[in-house]
Amino acid sequence: MTDLTVDLGNALAAEARPGVSEGALDRLDDRVARAHETITAGMAADGFGYASLGLPERTDPGAIEAAVADLDADHVLTVGIGGSALGAATVSAALGLADRHHTLDNVDPVETRRLLDALPLDRTTVNVVSRSGTTAETLANFLVVREAMDEAGVDWTERTVVTTGAEGPLRTAATEQGLPALSVPEGVPGRFSALSAVGLVPAAVLGGDIEGVVRGGAAGREALLAGGSLFDYPGYAYGAVAYALEQRGATVTAMLPYAESLEPFAEWFAQLWAESLGKDGLGQTPARALGATDQHSQLQLYRGGRHDKLVTLVRPRERADMAVPATDVEGMSYLGDATLGELLDAEFEATEASLAAADQPNIRVELPRVDGPGIGRLLYEMEAACVLAGELLGVETFAQPAVEWGKRAARGLLGGGEFPEAEAVAEKTTRVVGGE
Template structure:
């Protein structure tokens, strides 16, 4: 993986090479803290050990138990789904992957109506085994399978913690079970059982995904100038400190569109603490050059644009044409056009004095994805160290969970009482 910081130098806001040199000593200190946390397998830092501690054999043993496999349906939310979705949506397979990560009743019903439930593996994921949205959706899925004459116990894989409702259910019905690793927050779990079960069911090389993670792990050093992940984490932190409070992540590969969703959770939930953080925005190149780029180039000077692309991809040739004004396209490829769009966007932002940086992987395959996911997790941890935030907690999210649970009668939570205090200024239509 490569990170190019050239277009964050001397922009508005921006950095200088001298600034990066000064920050490098802080990066060294932060790396020492990260290395210690990894060595001691501390909460959160343990996620950065996953390329070595994840057990692909255990994942294969659990997933190889299923036959007649046309689709896999993951029932989870947030970090329990987004890592798997990133991998599944980036890699082609004959086994379709679907994700129930919301409780919209219309969307749930529509998906279940069109799934071949007798040839679908249900992958239900919750570390606590008590996540309301996940368990509610799983109950709905289980009933739909029963109504379709499918024995749900033959088609269900559970990924959960050592205790909780899901663990008890798995034990009671002798379901195949994968353990969620200790000390790993959900948003950092893509390279664990949580993220790798789906690609395993789809027939992908999960060992190669972990090998890509090890590539990222082995690149960690005490200098941002030697570590692409730390270069990204340092630059984003320093730019946020100087006013770039929005980070627009713009992959130039449709296969990486879900990666931008995964990144948004990682960045927002990890770094949005104590009035600090950087708001992730999701874009897709070249599509959003025709929409969001207008804002990024000509709007308030409070943005960083992260441009991401593979350097190798399959090619589709553009046919020759004699149409006026289009002859220049003939003989090139769609990949050539996409690369030209990427570099034009990069130059356009630089010309408008907007900081942007380039992240490149060799290709969108198992190894490249493993390295990209690991690098962004390491970048996020480094950013958190530099900003002195509690990277691995999510108290604001927990507040909302308690309020929702209280409203549904799941316990006595004072957070639920706040709902009754909502102010109204209501304007009704005719």
């Protein structure tokens, strides 16, 4: 089996509570077909948001590689936040580049100083990403990085690439300083932009297989256009069942990959699902976990807690492996006939069975391997799942009004303009316990 697959068996009503009956799936598929018509029409018209699902056809890996060809580097430091950073981290990790790709996606001064002190700045490319070019956290970190490079005697203009919109401070800086600059795709919210320059520049600088990533996304797009049913297309199967389970009380969705190189994917998924679907009192709350590590922490809740969760277990079918050395020590000798990969697979299947035995709904997602095509396909299908879930919920999938409210409030507090949202900070109700 070479394609991505979604196994819904443990989310059926016969196995889980809440669960979805086969009859309900049949009825839901009629709605999926109508949503598919809306989605494909939006794709054809390059409509806002729907254009995201056309990125594999619009993204030119060769052009990205050419733009960064002169940025010889051992490390990449991405300065961005949210969708301007999580997709790139996911791609880099899947391509085995996590130890060379670093991210400043917060404004914690302690962590910023630690990272800048640890990096060889003369061998680091700075990758600055912001659609608007006005994101306060990104601009502040960029100014801090520039100063650190100046103090280290490094010409930051020779080591910086910018990905931004057609206008704004970052576009102006790139033009004035002659920096290599790429464009964020039009009509694509940041959290849906991983299969564009937004997500691919760091891997391109470090020599990763970005062509394979785009090819994997293209395979997902072809499957979507050839499908139209939750019984044909894995992305729709996932999105439809996640929607159906939410309607039945599963208001938490836990993403549990069984590969360390997919841990950033769980973070990317959390933003995608939360920011896209959390509107009008709807949307599942995402949780992030890592197999097998979090079997020793979060699994107790997922198995023994409320029946308000959908757990998604993700694994590659193929991976590099390592043998466990033989030993005669009692209680350990049985491990000597196994490999670490076999142990991880056993942990995966045991967790899946444990959840099913407790009637907790779970879905299995498998990809061929964690590589360029594999991560490209996984990202695309989860984006399609999210878009479908948004259509079924009837929410504005591609908007993020709560995020914009917070941005305006913060900017007003910092003196970046007059924003009424900033006044809400002074109106906070306090009832302090402790202190002097």
